[in-house]
Amino acid sequence: MGFLDGVKVVDFTHAYAGPFCSLFLADYGAEVIKIERVDGGDQARTWGPFKNDYSAYYASFNRGKKSITLDIKSEEGQKIIYDLIRDADIVCSNFKAGTLEKYGVGYEQMKKIKPDIIYATISGFGTKGELAKYAAYDNVIQAMSGIMDVNGFADKGPTKIGPAIGDSYSGLLLLLGLMIAYYNRQKTGKGQQVDVTMLGALFGLLEYPVLEYANNGKVLSRSGNASHYSAPNDIFKTKDDYVAISVKNDAQWAEFCERTGLENTADYRTNADRLEKKDLLKELIEKRFAELTAKEAEALFDGSSVAASAVMGIVESLENPQLLARNMVIEVNDPVMGPVKLVGDPIHLSENTPITNVPSPTLGENTDEILSRLGYTADEMKALKEKKVV
Numbered sequence: 001m002g003f004l005d006g007v008k009v010v011d012f013t014h015a016y017a018g019p020f021c022s023l024f025l026a027d028y029g030a031e032v033i034k035i036e037r038v039d040g041g042d043q044a045r046t047w048g049p050f051k052n053d054y055s056a057y058y059a060s061f062n063r064g065k066k067s068i069t070l071d072i073k074s075e076e077g078q079k080i081i082y083d084l085i086r087d088a089d090i091v092c093s094n095f096k097a098g099t100l101e102k103y104g105v106g107y108e109q110m111k112k113i114k115p116d117i118i119y120a121t122i123s124g125f126g127t128k129g130e131l132a133k134y135a136a137y138d139n140v141i142q143a144m145s146g147i148m149d150v151n152g153f154a155d156k157g158p159t160k161i162g163p164a165i166g167d168s169y170s171g172l173l174l175l176l177g178l179m180i181a182y183y184n185r186q187k188t189g190k191g192q193q194v195d196v197t198m199l200g201a202l203f204g205l206l207e208y209p210v211l212e213y214a215n216n217g218k219v220l221s222r223s224g225n226a227s228h229y230s231a232p233n234d235i236f237k238t239k240d241d242y243v244a245i246s247v248k249n250d251a252q253w254a255e256f257c258e259r260t261g262l263e264n265t266a267d268y269r270t271n272a273d274r275l276e277k278k279d280l281l282k283e284l285i286e287k288r289f290a291e292l293t294a295k296e297a298e299a300l301f302d303g304s305s306v307a308a309s310a311v312m313g314i315v316e317s318l319e320n321p322q323l324l325a326r327n328m329v330i331e332v333n334d335p336v337m338g339p340v341k342l343v344g345d346p347i348h349l350s351e352n353t354p355i356t357n358v359p360s361p362t363l364g365e366n367t368d369e370i371l372s373r374l375g376y377t378a379d380e381m382k383a384l385k386e387k388k389v390v
Contacts, residue, residue, distance in 0.1 A: 002029020003352045007182075009090045010081070011035065011065065012072075014042040016138075016164055017122045017198065018094030019061040020171030021178075025090070026064035027345050027354035033084060033370060034062065034361065038069045038388050041363040054336040059360040060343060063332060067361035068370050069390050072103050076389045081105050083374045085114050090178055094122040096135045107193045116191035120178040122170050126197045136198055138164035145202035150209050153224040170201035226282075231274035232256070235311065237286050241294035245285075246307040247274075259300045260288055327356075334359040364390070 007030040011022045019042070026032040036042050044058040071077040082105075085091070091110060093100055100106045107119040124136020142148045142160050152159030177194040185191055203210075208228065212218045220228055225244075227233035232253075233246050247253050250270060257264040262284065268274050274281055289297050294310035301308040312320065318329055318341075330344040345354040367390050371381050384390045 002027070002355050004028045004030040007031070007090065008088045009033065009092060010084050010088045012091070012093040012095060012100065013122075014094065015044050015167070016061060017167035017171045018092055018174070019044065020168050021120070021122070021174040022065065022092050023061050023063065024175050024345065024347065024354075025092075026358075027347075027356055028352060029355060030090075032065040033366070034065045034067045035070050035072065035081070036067055036363060038071050038364075038390065041067070041069065045363065051337040051340060054334070056337065056340055056342075059332070059334055059337065059340060062360040063342065064355060064358040065361055066366035066370065067364055068367045069364035070367075071389050072100075072105060074387075074389050076384060076387070078104055080371070080374065080390075082113050084370075085110050085117065088114060088117060090118045090120060090182065092120050092174070092178070097121075097123040097125065097127045097132045111191060114191070116185055116189060118178055118181045118185060118191050118194065120174050120181070120194040120196075122174050122196050122198065124198050126195060126200070131199075136166075138166035138198075141166035141198040141202055145199055146206055146209065147202050150206070150220060150222055152222045154222050156222070158222075165205075166198045166202050169205065170196050170198045173201050226278060229275075230271055231278040232281055232285055234278075234282060236282065236289050236297070238289040238292050238294045238297050238310075242311040243289065243294045243297040244307075244309050244311060245301075252306050255304050256301075256306050259304055259306065260285075262288060330356050332357055332359050336362065 004025060007025070009022060009025050009030050009032045011018070011032050011034045013019045013022055013034070014036075022032050022034075034042070040046070042058060042062070044061070045055050047055055047057040049056050070080060072081060098106075101108070107117075110117050110119060123132075124134060124141060125131040139160055142165075143158070145166075147165075148158040148160055151161055174194065174196045177196060181192050181194050209220045212220055225235040227246075230246075230248050233248070235242050235244050245256075247256050253268070253271070253274065254264055256262070266273075267277060268281060292300075298308050298310045317323065323329060326344070326346070326348065328344040328346065329341060331339050331341050334340045342356075345356055347354065368381060371384070371390065376384070381390070
């Protein structure tokens with residue numbers, strides 16, 4: 001039992017951004033009823049990687065939820081939605097803006113049934129502007145937000161950030177927004193709409209490139225792994241691999257020189273000097289690290305104020321003692337895949353433990369259970385199935 005036990009979520013989310021948000025609600029005890037298409041369900045069910053022909057991707061972001069298949073275009077399907085809303089607390093959606101409204105189940109319609117409903121939506125662009133009608137995926141949003149243009153190396157083209165941060169970060173912002181709205185409802189009794197856009201989420205991550213241009217008129221170009229503001233702050237080649245080093249001030253630089261045996265010459269004593277000569281400085285450091293493995297270079301800074309780490313691969317991450325100590329690699333016994341390893345919940349509360357051992361639902365697994373709870377008889381459910389409403 002989690003601290004959100006008793007909270008009911010009607011979840012229209014699919015793919016990644018929305019399910020990433022409602023995943024945390026399920027982890028902390030909310031009943032998340034996932035509405036899926038009758039003809040195949042959430043599109044993420046077709047996305048790899050697979051185990052036993054079942055999507056581990058879908059399983060990762062939908063654990064602990066319940067699945068009901070439903071044709072939301074049909075009159076009967078919309079009635080079921082209204083029945084679900086009557087005692088719901090939260091609705092989540094990441095459809096293109098206006099989709100649920102088109103089918104008669106948007107915020108204005110829902111709050112007539114449940115005035116204090118919290119209606120939380122993610123879309124690519126929101127409800128205003130000429131782009132509102134368009135769907136969005138992470139790579140396109142990365143391109144439009146400006147993040148792709150500042151990511152990568154100066155002599156190369158724009159580079160996408162590997163993981164789909166346009167989805168995950170907007171999902172986290174929706175989670176934050178709806179929990180603020182839920183807290184406000186506890187105090188005031190009033191529901192509200194929570195609206196997050198993927199474009200706005202990623203633009204909000206740009207930090208220094210936006211601040212530099214907006215305030216100083218300076219356009220920052222791609223700088224690879226190096227910082228525009230401090231040096232050495234980069235990835236350095238060693239005898240066998242790479243190590244990340246971050247030196248943020250002159251005191252840390254003095255400690256860096258002490259640990260590595262490099263001479264703290266007048267040419268590099270201040271951060272301004274090091275930034276001006278950062279290419280030469282990188283050559284100097286890599287000449288020193290050429291004698292060391294990445295792990296040996298990392299070990300030079302044990303106990304120091306200099307942040308350093310060998311660049312780890314996925315295999316090493318999965319075996320990282322610090323991540324394992326935080327339960328970030330979990331195993332769930334899935335009814336289709338069997339034991340499957342998934343990413344754990346990074347939010348740790350001292351008084352509330354997330355529930356991460358409940359597998360994702362098979363398509364429509366809970367349809368009969370939920371309809372029965374709403375008062376539908378066996379004959380009525382049979383009729384709905386024959387009409388492909390559920």
